Amino acid sequence: MPFPLSRTELEKEVKTLFSNGLSGNVNDFYSWVFMETQRKFKDHPNTTLEGITSLLDDLIKDGIITTNPIDPREYLLPDTSPIIRKMGTSEQFVILGALSYNPMQYVRARLDYFLKRNGIQEELRMDLCIATVEAVENAAKYGDGGGVEVNFQIDKHKTFSIEMINTVKDFNLEDDIQRGKFSSTATLMRGMMVMQKLFDSVDLEISDNRKQAILKATRKLT
Template sequence: MSFHLTREEIEKQIQSMLSQGLTGTVNDFFAWIRMETFRKFKDEPDIENSVITNILESMVSSGFAKLSRFNQNEFHIHPDQLNGKKFPSKDGYILLGKIAFQPMQYVRSRLEFFLKSQGTPEDIVMDLCIGALEAVENAVKYGDGTEVEVEYFIDRSQTLFMKMTNNLKELNLEQDIERGKFSSTATLMRGMMVMQKLFDELDLEILEDRKQAQFNAKKKLS
């Protein structure tokens, strides 16, 4: 039995997502509503893709949302809705580490919105989004598909601190070797090498007692 969501509840969720800086296609918003419902109620929502389409198009007509000039299939909040608003220098959220829920687009777009709201230079925004995508991809690839906690903030010295924590799945070294990998650790380290070029400092800590991985990084923004 699926979890029932009214149209009004779906509209409120989408409005909140747009206000938080999420940018995505109809399929992305559909996946994120599924994710939030499953995370909170452990059940799938009884919604259809067409309902999401209708709501997003209505929000474009009302001036709350806008189609991206880079991708006409993506929706984001209309810039006029942000006039005069002040944004906090920190953000944090929990998502589910399954590819079906589009976690990488979720983090990428929300982080990009956050950084731009803090006046971060465009080239640094791009580097940080690429680095964050690598971190999320690792969380999805090596995590157990449950909750991924994401936190970041900018301090007074204009340094960004980022933390990402996920639960680890059981790794099987023999299966990795059979698939042609030397080990899951080696694959993970290749991603870390990419991130080392994009952050000033980073660290990946395996919390054995909690079976979690915690990614920490920082980057000077000015």
């Protein structure tokens, strides 16, 4: 039986997503409401796509959110929104790594908002977002779909760092190669190459029991 999420609870959840800097289309927010409900209550909500659309329309009328003038399908937080929260130099959160929850767009939007609020220029924000999306994609494809811990930070030396921790699925690289699964291996390597190009340092550690992956990366912002 779906988790009963009332209109008031749904509004609170969606407002929290926006106040964290999330932006996207109605399907993105629909996925993220499902992700947050699953993460907190271990169940899917009774929310519908029509219910999310109606709520977003109401939030626009109230001046809480707006749409992108370039792409009206994208909902975002305007600078005048009453739900803007104070943004520090670090952010820590947990997402679910399953691709159905669109974790790449979630982290990309949240990172871009974090960097923008910390005064980072657009070109550098774009590089960091591209590299980070590759990291999230690898975590989603090779993880077990469970929690992914994400931590952003800008230190006093103006160095950006990201750390991601997730549980990985059981896999054997040699078996994959013998069975002709080159595509998954190529995807992993391509992602690492992009990260190595756009970050100053990248370190990926798989724990001894091969159940936990820890990614750490840094980039100077000056």
